[in-house]
Amino acid sequence: MERTLFFSGNEAIAHGAVRAGAVFACGYPGTPSTEILETAARLEGIHAQWCVNEKVALETAVGASLAGRRAIVTMKHVGLNVAADPFMTLSLTGVNGGLVIVSADDPGMHSSQNEQDNRAYAKFAKVPMLEPSDSQEAYDFVAEAFALSEEFDTPVLLRSTTRLSHGRGQVIPRVSVVLEPRDYARDISKYVMVPQYARLRNRLVLERFQKLRARAEESSLNVLEAGTADVGIIAAGVAYTYAREAFPKAWFLKLGMSHPLPSRKVARLFQQVARVAVVEELDPFIEEQVRALGLPVVGKEALPADGELDQDIVFRALEPFLSRRPPRRRRPVFPPAPRLADTPQPAAGLPVRPPVLCPGCTHRSVFTALRRHKLAPMGDIGCYTLGALPPLLALDSCLCMGASIGMMAGFNKALGRKAAAAVIGDSTFFHSGVTPLIDAYYNEADGLVVVLDNRTTAMTGHQGHPGTGLRPDRSQGPTVDIKKLCEGIGVRCHTVDANDFGVLDAAIKAEVDAPGLGVVVALAPCVLMVREKAGEILVDDERCNLCGLCLDLGCPALAPAEGTVSVTDVCTGCGLCIEVCRRGALSYAGASGAGAEGAR
Amino acid sequence: MNGTTTVSLVGVGGQGILLAAAILAETASAEGLDVKASEVKGMAQRGGSVLSTVRFGQNVWSPVARHADVVIAMELLEGHRGLGLLVPQGTLVCATTTRIVPGSVLRREEEYPGDLSAAAAARGVRLIAVDAEALAREAGTLRAVNVALLGAASTVLPFAAASWRRGLAAAVPAKILEVNERAFALGRGAVSNEEVGP
Numbered sequence: 001m002e003r004t005l006f007f008s009g010n011e012a013i014a015h016g017a018v019r020a021g022a023v024f025a026c027g028y029p030g031t032p033s034t035e036i037l038e039t040a041a042r043l044e045g046i047h048a049q050w051c052v053n054e055k056v057a058l059e060t061a062v063g064a065s066l067a068g069r070r071a072i073v074t075m076k077h078v079g080l081n082v083a084a085d086p087f088m089t090l091s092l093t094g095v096n097g098g099l100v101i102v103s104a105d106d107p108g109m110h111s112s113q114n115e116q117d118n119r120a121y122a123k124f125a126k127v128p129m130l131e132p133s134d135s136q137e138a139y140d141f142v143a144e145a146f147a148l149s150e151e152f153d154t155p156v157l158l159r160s161t162t163r164l165s166h167g168r169g170q171v172i173p174r175v176s177v178v179l180e181p182r183d184y185a186r187d188i189s190k191y192v193m194v195p196q197y198a199r200l201r202n203r204l205v206l207e208r209f210q211k212l213r214a215r216a217e218e219s220s221l222n223v224l225e226a227g228t229a230d231v232g233i234i235a236a237g238v239a240y241t242y243a244r245e246a247f248p249k250a251w252f253l254k255l256g257m258s259h260p261l262p263s264r265k266v267a268r269l270f271q272q273v274a275r276v277a278v279v280e281e282l283d284p285f286i287e288e289q290v291r292a293l294g295l296p297v298v299g300k301e302a303l304p305a306d307g308e309l310d311q312d313i314v315f316r317a318l319e320p321f322l323s324r325r326p327p328r329r330r331r332p333v334f335p336p337a338p339r340l341a342d343t344p345q346p347a348a349g350l351p352v353r354p355p356v357l358c359p360g361c362t363h364r365s366v367f368t369a370l371r372r373h374k375l376a377p378m379g380d381i382g383c384y385t386l387g388a389l390p391p392l393l394a395l396d397s398c399l400c401m402g403a404s405i406g407m408m409a410g411f412n413k414a415l416g417r418k419a420a421a422a423v424i425g426d427s428t429f430f431h432s433g434v435t436p437l438i439d440a441y442y443n444e445a446d447g448l449v450v451v452l453d454n455r456t457t458a459m460t461g462h463q464g465h466p467g468t469g470l471r472p473d474r475s476q477g478p479t480v481d482i483k484k485l486c487e488g489i490g491v492r493c494h495t496v497d498a499n500d501f502g503v504l505d506a507a508i509k510a511e512v513d514a515p516g517l518g519v520v521v522a523l524a525p526c527v528l529m530v531r532e533k534a535g536e537i538l539v540d541d542e543r544c545n546l547c548g549l550c551l552d553l554g555c556p557a558l559a560p561a562e563g564t565v566s567v568t569d570v571c572t573g574c575g576l577c578i579e580v581c582r583r584g585a586l587s588y589a590g591a592s593g594a595g596a597e598g599a600r
Numbered sequence: 601m602n603g604t605t606t607v608s609l610v611g612v613g614g615q616g617i618l619l620a621a622a623i624l625a626e627t628a629s630a631e632g633l634d635v636k637a638s639e640v641k642g643m644a645q646r647g648g649s650v651l652s653t654v655r656f657g658q659n660v661w662s663p664v665a666r667h668a669d670v671v672i673a674m675e676l677l678e679g680h681r682g683l684g685l686l687v688p689q690g691t692l693v694c695a696t697t698t699r700i701v702p703g704s705v706l707r708r709e710e711e712y713p714g715d716l717s718a719a720a721a722a723r724g725v726r727l728i729a730v731d732a733e734a735l736a737r738e739a740g741t742l743r744a745v746n747v748a749l750l751g752a753a754s755t756v757l758p759f760a761a762a763s764w765r766r767g768l769a770a771a772v773p774a775k776i777l778e779v780n781e782r783a784f785a786l787g788r789g790a791v792s793n794e795e796v797g798p
Contacts, residue, residue, distance in 0.1 A: 347684050351677065351710035353612065353702040355648035383646060391707070459646075551707060556647060559706035568701075 005171045009164035012135040012171050013102060014039035016142030017072045018046050021179040022100075024064035024414050026050070026057045030076030031111035032165035033104035037074050047413065051406075052439040054079035058086045058101065059403045059436065060443075063378070063410025063420065065099040066191070066397070068182035070146050071414070077105040077118045084121075085400040087155070091125040092201040093191050093399060094153035097182050098146035104160040107281040108308040115306060117282035122157050122259035126209045129157040129259040130221065131237040135169035141256065143177055144221060152208055152215075159258070161281065163238045163308065184376065184411075191397040192379065192388040196354070203340055210337050213260045221256030222265055224272075231322045232273040234266065234286055234297075239309055243279040246315035247322070261289045267332040270295050274326030277302070277318050281309050293334065296327040357386050359557040360527040360534075360572025362498035363452050366423070367394035368553065368580060369505040373512045375421040375448065376411065380404040380433070382425035383459045384452050391554045395423060402432025409436065409445035418446040418512070427457035427465040429482065434489075440517055441491050448511045449519045451482055452498075454526040462529065486519045498524035499534075501579040527572055534573035536589035539565055543585035550577040550586065604657035606665040607757070610682045611674030612700045613650050616746035619771060620672065621652040623750060627759050627767025628656035638663040647702075649678060672753045674732070674746055675700050680713045686725050692716075693753040695732035695745055728752060728791055735786040744783035747772075751787025 007015065013036045017025060025040040025048040027033065041048035051057035054075040061073035075083065080103050087101070103121070106112040122129035130145050132138040138160065145156040189197045216222060229249035235242075236255040244252065253269045255262070270276055277298040278287040287299035302317045303309065346352060357364055363384040370377055371394055379385055379395030380403060388395035397407060404422035411420035424433045429451050440447060456470075457463040464470025469479035486493035492514070496507045504522055511518040544564040551558055557571035564585075567577075578586045607624060611617045621637055628635045639652035653664055667687045672694075673679035679694035686692060696716055704710040713719070720727035735748040747768075754764055764784065772780045 347681050350681055350713055351702050351705050353647070353649045353677070355613070355646035356703055358646060386646060554703060556703060556706070559701070560708055568706075 005173060006168055007135045007139065007171045008035060008166055008168050009132070009135050009138040009160055010035035010166070011039045012138035013142055013158070013160070014043060015171070015173070016139040017100070018043050019139070019174060019176050020070065020143035020146045021177045022046055022070040022072045022098075022142075022146065024061065024069050024071040024410065025074070026060050026071075026410075027074030027102075028052075028054045028057050028079055030079050030104070032106060032160070032162040033074045033076045033079070033102060035165070036102060040072075049413070049443045052435045052442065054083040055086060055402075055432070056406045056436045056439045058083040058090070059399065059406030060410035060413070060439070061099060062086060062090060062399065062403070063407035063412075064414035065095045065097045066184060066407065067097070067411045067414040067419070068184050069097040069414040070099075070179070071097060071410070072100045072102065072142070074102040075104070076112065077103055077116055078112065078114060079103075080118055080121055086403055087121070088125050089193050089198075089400050090155050091127050091205055092193055092198055095149055095155060096184060098149035099155045100142060100145045100149060100158050101155055102158045102160060104162070104165050105282075106162050108162065110162055115282060117285060118157070118159060119259060119285045120283070126205050127154050127157055128152070128212050128257060129159055130256060131159045131258045132164060132256070133237050133240045133254075134164070135167070135171050137256065138164060139171045140174065141221070143174070144256075146177075152212060154208060159237065161238055167238070186376070186393075186396050188388050188393070188396065191399075192385070192395060193398050194385055194388065206338065206340060209260065213263075216257050216260050216262040217264050219257050219262070222262045223252075223254045223256070224265055224268060225252040225254055226272075227251035230274045230326075232269045232276040233279055234269065234276065234290065235279040236286070237281075239279045239281050239314075242309050242311045242314045245311040246318070255286070258286065261286060263289075263293055263332070263334050266290055266293060266295065267334075270329075270332065275322050275324070277322060279303065279309065279314055279318070282306070293332040294330055295332050296330065298322070354389065355386060356554060356556055357383065357392075358527050359555050359570045360574040362454065362522065362524040362527070362574070363387055364392070364553055364555065365498055365501050365504055365574070365576050366450055366452060366508075366522045367392050368576060369501070369508045370394060370421065370423070370450065372505070373509070375512065376419060378404040378407040378411065378420055378422045380422070380424040380428045382428055382452070384423060384425055391552045401428055402436060405433055405436035405440060405447075405449055408447045408449070409440040409443065412446045413443065418448070421448040421450065421512075423450045423452065425458075426451060426453040426455065426467045426482065427463075430466045430480070434485065437486065437491060437519070438489050441489050445517060446515070447517050448508070449517075450508065451519060451521045453482060453521050453523045455523075456526050456529065458526045458528070462526065482521050491517055491519055493519040493521065495521040495523055498522035499574070501576060527574070530572075533571075534575065537567045537571055537573060537575070537577065538587050538589050539567060540585045540587070543583045545583065547582070549580045549582060553577060553580065604655055604660050605670070606668045607654045607670045607672065607753075608668035608682065608685050609652045609654070609672045609674070610678045610685070611650055611746075612678065613646060613648050615650070615674045616743065617650045617652050617674060620746040620750045621654050622771040623747065623767045624654045625656075625767075626770040627763050628654065630763040630766040630770070631656075631759055633657060634660045636660045636663040649681065670753060670756060672749055674698060674749060676716060677702070677713060679716055680719060683719060683723055683725060686723070688724060689726070691726045691728065691756050692720055693728045693730065693749060693756070695749050696729040697731045697733050698745060728756070730787065730790060732787065735790055736783050739783035739786055740779045744780055747780045748783040748787035751784035751789075752791045754784070754788050755791045
């Protein structure tokens with residue numbers, strides 16, 4: 001077909017992503033990864049953007065994936081440390097559109113502060129890792145990675161190293177991948193990682209890993225290459241090219257998918273030859289797994305555990321070992337599939353008692369207002385995550401601290417319209433919501449961010465944060481004003497009293513309808529810190545037809561009674577039920593259209 | 601097992617389960633025993649079920665145990681749930697007049713369980729049913745339900761009255777110590793006067 005191209009590994013990854021149907025690319029620059037995104041920015045059919053950091057980049061890519069698009073996110077090895085929070089839980093949620101994370105490692109630290117071996121992250125998160133060894137594979141493996149991502153519902157790590165990223169080679173272009181469009185559908189048990197759902201997903205991850213192990217055995221990415229010498233070499237990435245050149249007659253197990261390790265293919269190599277070596281840069285990642293099979297292998301006792309390899313180092317290091325008398329043959333012991341913990345069975349016939357939003361909690365008001373609009377609400381971590389559960393069903397996602405805003409931005413960017421909103425607490429906003437807001441502004445993402453400002457870190461027991469200035473000893477320190485902070489960034493921001501539902505509802509509606517990016521700060525102190533009751537709620541039994549609108553608020557103070565609802569003594573008198581009732585059946589005691597004032 | 605006694609305290613977030621557990625642990629400590637305790641906090645605080653476990657004996661290793669010799673339940677539904685935690689011939693001390701109805705029951709998706717004494721008898725468990733709310737009210741505050749119930753439970757735990765006094769003083773803030781001492785004494789006194797099952 002087309003002419004052969006001459007690409008660096010990084011250029012090949014970018015072209016490979018477009019060929020694989022990826023439409024969204026983002027990352028943070030870092031040697032040796034930078035040119036992937038720079039190349040993508042010059043290509044048709046893919047949106048490329050720099051993000052404020054790698055965590056926000058990954059969360060933004062997750063948003064694009066959730067919207068049903070294939071997304072690729074690029075960073076250097078230490079960047080994955082910054083993105084580790086979303087990365088680890090992303091393994092649990094899985095993906096919608098395929099999601100590939102490129103980690104470009106830097107053995108020898110040409111331009112880095114450390115030399116960490118990011119294959120450890122694949123093991124840590126139990127996700128597959130692909131390691132191309134030249135530009136053609138870099139180009140081809142991207143499509144393989146996307147296919148694996150969607151088939152196994154997992155993010156896939158694509159690991160490069162300096163010599164792959166910045167090395168050059170011929171690339172034969174391939175026919176573009178034709179994709180079935182994927183729609184977004186709310187699935188809280190998959191995307192809202194509260195404990196009850198995360199436990200389920202975690203088991204699926206463990207089962208998925210066993211399936212990936214089976215796939216590694218049959219995958220054409222892992223090739224047993226016959227040789228003529230009585231030695232075998234296991235290698236992946238550029239290390240394979242060094243070993244291939246140093247020992248042209250050896251047998252090879254070439255691992256394109258270096259995690260999980262195909263143990264039976266390893267054992268087959270041992271059946272063919274007397275001596276086996278593992279050639280890998282940095283950690284004895286493959287070597288340790290081979291040793292765990294009970295197979296004698298030459299590795300880091302011969303090859304350096306730091307810095308880069310090349311064919312001379314590999315030859316000089318292994319020649320003496322491979323010419324020695326072979327060890328006694330041994331039978332491999334394959335790792336058994338791990339058992340899973342017994343799941344505790346709930347007591348039969350007894351009602352469950354899950355945690356719920358407190359009566360009078362103003363988060364419920366925000367959710368009620370937000371539910372009136374067709375936006376996928378990206379959630380975050382705090383008490384308000386409980387709003388994702390029935391009956392409110394008010395949040396679609398919970399990935400990690402501060403993920404809501406980046407996910408919203410990626411979702412909306414990928415679809416080219418304001419289709420998602422973000423809901424984040426005040427303490428979480430300070431934790432890691434500011435950087436994605438800066439990012440969303442810089443990248444001109446559409447969106448509505450609601451900051452649930454209850455003036456505390458409520459879920460963990462009312463700790464202070466920069467918005468309140470409270471220190472652990474309850475003394476007062478300086479405070480940061482969220483509205484000024486947003487406006488300082490350049491983002492439109494309105495602060496509204498979350499106790500005033502009419503004002504809150506109008507502010508959210510105005511922002512939903514407004515173009516671009518806006519923040520609504522829904523301000524009201526946590527109801528647990530407010531002792532006084534705002535008023536008595538009365539029910540007009542004649543008017544109430546038990547339609548369920550108020551019961552759908554999930555308020556512990558409302559219960560259905562015979563043909564009507566009853567208000568229990570845990571009611572704080574917040575009055576949200578009055579707002580949602582369409583028949584005027586609920587009212588404050590002593591009020592004649594004057595709201596709560598008469599009852600106070 | 602191995603001379604270790606396990607007491608589990610169950611109820612609903614906000615009922616003062618952790619304080620009751622702290623008093624119990626301090627009391628066991630005052631007896632010169634080895635004590636370990638554990639609880640799950642966080643999400644459970646928002647109206648969810650809460651479980652706290654206190655273990656004491658000559659040498660206690662693990663902070664958790666699957667089964668308890670005594671379960672102290674601050675609420676009727678949690679008392680029913682607590683039956684599943686008890687060893688055979690164990691004792692359930694339950695605030696049977698306290699009902700905190702969960703959302704699923706309010707929405708009529710599930711039913712609040714009925715008679716606890718029948719359920720306890722069916723399992724061969726000794727039930728000490730206590731009107732802890734009435735006792736707490738009598739002591740001076742409804743918030744002392746937890747300590748009133750602990751007072752009732754003290755009748756089946758092997759600790760001297762002086763150790764309980766030391767445990768209360770060590771765990772309860774000085775401002776509310778007196779009312780809690782009253783609640784404890786009322787709970788302790790109530791059991792001998794009440795019908796004790798099964």
